[in-house]
C-alpha cells in the first residue's frame with residue numbers, strides 16, 4: 510500500500526546550541542512535526558541522559574524546548590521515554606498552553622515491577638492526556654510484541670498513534686532494524702486508519718521500506734540534521750525515496766552573534782582568537798578612565 514508519510518525531524522539530533530533556529534529551519538523546510546524525546550534513562554538505553562536521569566530531561570532538554578513556544582504549537586510531539594509520564598502531562602500542558610501535541614510513551618515490558626503502576630492505569634492516563642487537548646500515542650520498543658498494543662488501540666478510549674521503534678531507544682545514529690517492518694505491516698492491515706510511526710535509523714535507504722509497509726509518520730534525526738542539505742520534508746514531495754533536495758538555508762541563522770563554521774552569511778561578530786596576546790574582549794567596552802593610584806603591597810604595622 511502506498512502512503513505519503515509525514516516527516517518529523519528528531520530534535521535530538523539537532524544543534525542544541527541553536528535549538529530555536531534548528532526548529533525553524535526544519536519547519537521552513539516543510540517538516541510536518543517536530544519530534545521531541547524526553548528520556549529518563551530507565552526506559553531507554555543507557556546514554557548520557559541516564560546519568561542524570563529525570564533531572565537531565567527536566568532541566569536541560571525539556572525547558573530548552575520552551576524556546577520553541579513562539580512556533581505554532583501544533584507541530585510538537587513529545588515522546589516520553591520515562592517510567593512515570595503522569596507527572597509530565599500537566600507540565601507539558603502548562604509550558605505549551607493550548608498545545609495540540611501528541612504524547613507518546615514507550616511501552617517498557619522489560620521493566621516489569623517498576624512499570625506496572627503506569628501500565629495498569631493506562632486508560633486513566635489516556636483520558637488525562639485527552640482532557641488537556643493533547644493526543645495520546647504509545648511506542649513499542651523492539652522487544653515488545655505487537656500484540657501487546659492491541660488493547661490500547663481497540664478500546665473505548667484508544668491511543669491515536671502507535672510508534673514502532675526501529676532501533677533500541679536511547680540515541681540517534683543507530684542502524685535501522687528491518688525486522689521491525691513486519692510489526693508495521695501487521696498493524697496497518699489490522700488498523701487501516703491508525704497513525705503508525707517509525708523511529709530510528711530512517712533515511713533515504715530505509716524510508717521506502719517502512720512507508721510501503723504502512724508507516725505514515727517517519728521520525729528521522731541524523732539523516733536530516735546530518736545532511737549537508739536536508740532533504741525535502743514536504744509530504745507532497747515524499748512519495749518515493751528519490752526525494753528532492755532543499756536549497757541551503759538563506760539569510761543568517763539565529764545565533765548569539767557568533768558565526769558557525771558553515772554559516773553562509775557570517776554573523777556580525779567575528780570569532781576572536783582568544784589565545785592571541787592582542788585579542789580583545791568579546792564584550793566591547795569604552796576605555797576605563799581610572800586615574801593612576803599609588804598602591805602599597807604587603808602588610809604594614811599600624
Ligand SMILES: O=C(CO)[C@H](O)[C@H](O)COP(=O)(O)O
Pocket residue numbers: 519521522544546553676677678679680681682683708709710711728729730731732
Ligand atoms: O528516539 C530516538 C532515540 O531514542 C531518536 O528519535 C531516533 O533515534 C532518531 O534518530 P536517528 O534518525 O538518527 O536514528
